[in-house]
Amino acid sequence: MTKRKEIYKCNVCGNIVEILHKGEGELICCKKPMILMKEITKEIDKTEKHKPIIKDNIVKVGSIEHPMTPEHYIEWIEATSESGQICKKFLNPNENPEVNFEFKVKSARSYCNLHLLWKN
Numbered sequence: 001m002t003k004r005k006e007i008y009k010c011n012v013c014g015n016i017v018e019i020l021h022k023g024e025g026e027l028i029c030c031k032k033p034m035i036l037m038k039e040i041t042k043e044i045d046k047t048e049k050h051k052p053i054i055k056d057n058i059v060k061v062g063s064i065e066h067p068m069t070p071e072h073y074i075e076w077i078e079a080t081s082e083s084g085q086i087c088k089k090f091l092n093p094n095e096n097p098e099v100n101f102e103f104k105v106k107s108a109r110s111y112c113n114l115h116l117l118w119k120n
Ligand SMILES: [Fe+2]
Pocket: 050, 066, 072, 073, 112, 113, 114, 115
């Protein structure tokens, strides 16, 4: 059973999908169940920070700026408004891990290619 906005990953081929509408079935990719990605909300590492920081319309990752190299970078930042509007910006290596959205951000998620899914 899935829930809206859950994100699942295939550990075989690397496919990542987001649920738009809940369903009863199990998501399968490469003949294996896809893995539900947990939203991490607490920093673990002392030097590298992943939790998205929200200030009005701006979301940045993180309190210490996250690396943006081809090997290790924030792939996307997603923001949700008070009214439930959702916007996701995909990033490339060498871009700043910071996005100015067109609405006041209530909550945010970010995805690091190595350290996975984060939420604030
Ligand atoms: Fe990371």
